[in-house]
Amino acid sequence: MHINHLLILGANSGIAEAVAYEAADKGIKLTLAGRSEEKLIALKSDLTIKYESEVDYVLFDAFNISLHEAFYDSLPNKPDAVLCAFGILGSQEKAQQDWQETNAVIESNFTGAISILNIIANDFEEKGAGIIAGISSVAGERGRQSNYIYGAAKAGFTAYLSGLRNRMAKSGVHVLTVKPGFVKTKMLEGLETPGPLTAKPEDAGKAILSAMIKKRNTLYYKSIWRLIMYIIKSIPEPIFKKLNL
Amino acid sequence: MQEITNWNLYPKVKAEVKSFTSKNELARLSGMHFDTIRGNGRSYGDASLGAKVIDTTAYNKVLSFDTEKGIITAQSGVLLSDLLEIIVPKGWFLPVTPGTKFITLGGAVASDVHGKNHHKEGAFSNHIEYLTLLDAHGNLVQCSKQSNSEIFKAACGGMGLTGPIVEISLRLKAIETAYIKQKQIKAKNLENLLPLFEENASYTYSVAWIDCLKKGENYGRSILMLGEHATKEEVKSSHKLKVPKSKALSIPFNFPSFTLNNFTIGAFNQLYYSKNISAVKEMVTPYEGFFYPLDNILHWNRIYGKKGFLQYQFVIPKNDGGKGIIKIMKMISNRGMTSFLAVLKTMGPEDTGYLSFPKEGYTLALDFPIRKGLFEFLDELDKVVIELGGRLYLAKDARMSASVFHKTYPNIELFREAAKKTNLSKDFNSDLNKRLSII
Numbered sequence A: 001m002h003i004n005h006l007l008i009l010g011a012n013s014g015i016a017e018a019v020a021y022e023a024a025d026k027g028i029k030l031t032l033a034g035r036s037e038e039k040l041i042a043l044k045s046d047l048t049i050k051y052e053s054e055v056d057y058v059l060f061d062a063f064n065i066s067l068h069e070a071f072y073d074s075l076p077n078k079p080d081a082v083l084c085a086f087g088i089l090g091s092q093e094k095a096q097q098d099w100q101e102t103n104a105v106i107e108s109n110f111t112g113a114i115s116i117l118n119i120i121a122n123d124f125e126e127k128g129a130g131i132i133a134g135i136s137s138v139a140g141e142r143g144r145q146s147n148y149i150y151g152a153a154k155a156g157f158t159a160y161l162s163g164l165r166n167r168m169a170k171s172g173v174h175v176l177t178v179k180p181g182f183v184k185t186k187m188l189e190g191l192e193t194p195g196p197l198t199a200k201p202e203d204a205g206k207a208i209l210s211a212m213i214k215k216r217n218t219l220y221y222k223s224i225w226r227l228i229m230y231i232i233k234s235i236p237e238p239i240f241k242k243l244n245l
Numbered sequence B: 001m002q003e004i005t006n007w008n009l010y011p012k013v014k015a016e017v018k019s020f021t022s023k024n025e026l027a028r029l030s031g032m033h034f035d036t037i038r039g040n041g042r043s044y045g046d047a048s049l050g051a052k053v054i055d056t057t058a059y060n061k062v063l064s065f066d067t068e069k070g071i072i073t074a075q076s077g078v079l080l081s082d083l084l085e086i087i088v089p090k091g092w093f094l095p096v097t098p099g100t101k102f103i104t105l106g107g108a109v110a111s112d113v114h115g116k117n118h119h120k121e122g123a124f125s126n127h128i129e130y131l132t133l134l135d136a137h138g139n140l141v142q143c144s145k146q147s148n149s150e151i152f153k154a155a156c157g158g159m160g161l162t163g164p165i166v167e168i169s170l171r172l173k174a175i176e177t178a179y180i181k182q183k184q185i186k187a188k189n190l191e192n193l194l195p196l197f198e199e200n201a202s203y204t205y206s207v208a209w210i211d212c213l214k215k216g217e218n219y220g221r222s223i224l225m226l227g228e229h230a231t232k233e234e235v236k237s238s239h240k241l242k243v244p245k246s247k248a249l250s251i252p253f254n255f256p257s258f259t260l261n262n263f264t265i266g267a268f269n270q271l272y273y274s275k276n277i278s279a280v281k282e283m284v285t286p287y288e289g290f291f292y293p294l295d296n297i298l299h300w301n302r303i304y305g306k307k308g309f310l311q312y313q314f315v316i317p318k319n320d321g322g323k324g325i326i327k328i329m330k331m332i333s334n335r336g337m338t339s340f341l342a343v344l345k346t347m348g349p350e351d352t353g354y355l356s357f358p359k360e361g362y363t364l365a366l367d368f369p370i371r372k373g374l375f376e377f378l379d380e381l382d383k384v385v386i387e388l389g390g391r392l393y394l395a396k397d398a399r400m401s402a403s404v405f406h407k408t409y410p411n412i413e414l415f416r417e418a419a420k421k422t423n424l425s426k427d428f429n430s431d432l433n434k435r436l437s438i439i
């Protein structure tokens, strides 16, 4: 499958930027959507200067659900592929005490993503073509005490993407679920993660774009995470609940 | 908290490191009493070390590139290597480049770096259109040689003590090809080398590599490398502005220090010299090998082992015809302090920055693996450098004393006054500053 015009929601995420460079290198037209105009302008000029590619940007905030419809309507040219990349990890400890924190995690990873993808999916379905990719997480495969609010939101998003893929299968629209393990972006700043399991954003970006083009259903990145999560999921609950994960 | 260290792996400190990707995020961090700004950690010492560090490397976007005028503007964390990939194919080059391309633009300004062309084209600050800095109130201040010039003079060479440099606009140099027309001249010893520098002073680029191990009358045998950007006619390839991609090798782990004895260094130097058989050799070569001979060996710094090494770079005036250089080289050899690399360059007049390192004369850079007696020995060398009217390069220093610094950087008061304008409450206070009491 060919992508001509990719819309990236949360374009300034470390992973999303890597996808953008990869796409620009392949000559794919880009629409960058994010909530910081300064970051969008900087990314746009960097991409344009490095790849002489066609790039525009639009302001977009996942939390402003009431504006999502208008946001998509306002795009002068509709994309034929979309990557939904925004999301915050938040602080599990804080979220346990503070509803606002919990809500921000849920809205950015789940509600906000679903709101905008509903709108885009309907448009793609009508056209009978398109690729939708959503970045979920391996954290959504099984709840763990260290990040289960984030994990729960991602689990919901994974279920959404799987259902959407099922619905769209007959209309020629493809849906990809991306499940990263650790990717060295701002999200992991200050966290020590095991080197061999930690991916560089550039590599994740390449893998994501290629999985979109190849119409894969699920991408674990790095791929070893498929096995790791298989093992984690197969631990019996009576044992699992006592583990310090 | 994570352990950080610069290129020479000494000293190592535990630090809280935060990055940013917008001015707002930077302003927020600056307001939280971070004490050091860090680029790509290619300095040798404690300049970009501290307990709370702002890392600029994610703030790395190119904002504009005027391919007609050759002016590029970028965020301070962009690497020179990234800039080269953009500008060379369009017929432009960095006006000044250090011996590695893996440094940030902000690091180039804050150290006011010099290249092999200092005697002809000055340091980095000589080619800057303008800079923006973040002041203590979170406001952006623009400065250049002409406007807010005190801030400009403080920021260039100011080692990050003026607060963060945010954006940099740089005037590039036009080139016809991505190649260098290079000439190598062998010199038997230092006495022969120094006059060669003078005879070839008209070359834009010049540098000499010195073998510090050969004893006797061959002591200081060296190779002088001269270069000019090659013209279209001088390059045979049909892709004049493109060079073949060279493959990087990596030194994967720290060498145990015992492997680095005189024997291995001698073998290395032997290899280097035997490759250059004839006394004078001319060739046209891709720019990377000429400017960045070590960049192809990633992590070559690990060859010195975990303990790390020190680089000692000083500049001394030429008035004694280079006798000072010979004197210092002899002190090193007599003490059996081996240096892996010794690099000699000439420098032109002083630059704009209050704390810029260059001044007219010779500059010599030597690497010493850390071992017993080294620090005391370098204290002795400091005295000789001061006597000869020279000074040490802050970007390469991990050990000089505050008194040596204050004796050799006469513009310190002007610097302090100007630094107050952007770093009012001395929030930015790197380990280098703690050691040398600069502000």
Ligand SMILES: Cc1cc2nc3c(=O)[nH]c(=O)nc-3n(C[C@H](O)[C@H](O)[C@H](O)COP(=O)(O)OP(=O)(O)OC[C@H]3O[C@@H](n4cnc5c(N)ncnc54)[C@H](O)[C@@H]3O)c2cc1C
Pocket: B006, B007, B036, B037, B038, B039, B040, B041, B042, B043, B044, B047, B048, B056, B076, B077, B097, B098, B099, B100, B102, B103, B104, B105, B106, B107, B108, B110, B111, B112, B113, B114, B115, B116, B158, B159, B160, B161, B163, B164, B165, B166, B294, B395, B396, B430
């Ligand atoms: C192999 C090698 C060869 C070299 N050759 C040369 C040479 O030929 N000539 C030469 O001049 N130097 C040379 N250097 C030294 C190097 O160019 C300087 O140390 C340079 O400053 C490193 O930049 P960096 O981005 O790695 O910064 P760092 O090492 O992280 O920091 C250096 C200084 O810059 C400050 N700084 C960095 N970014 C900012 C910012 N945005 N705002 C304010 N302050 C900032 C830091 O606080 C610190 O004081 C060489 C280094 C190596 C490793």
Ligand SMILES: NC(=O)c1ccc[n+]([C@@H]2O[C@H](COP(=O)([O-])OP(=O)(O)OC[C@H]3O[C@@H](n4cnc5c(N)ncnc54)[C@H](OP(=O)(O)O)[C@@H]3O)[C@@H](O)[C@H]2O)c1
Pocket: A009, A010, A011, A012, A013, A014, A015, A016, A034, A035, A036, A039, A060, A061, A062, A063, A085, A086, A087, A088, A089, A108, A109, A112, A135, A136, A137, A138, A179, A180, A181, A182, A183, A184, A185, A186, A187, A188
């Ligand atoms: N990094 C990992 O290890 C990892 C692992 C598994 C899954 N993931 C998922 O991968 C995706 C990308 O993460 P990343 O690692 O690239 O993170 P990142 O660099 O921290 O980027 C997150 C991005 O989300 C944006 N964002 C947050 N809330 C938003 C909102 N309300 N509206 C619009 N944008 C919003 C942020 O915008 P601002 O730039 O304006 O702040 C930021 O650019 C996320 O969904 C994350 O959950 C990451």
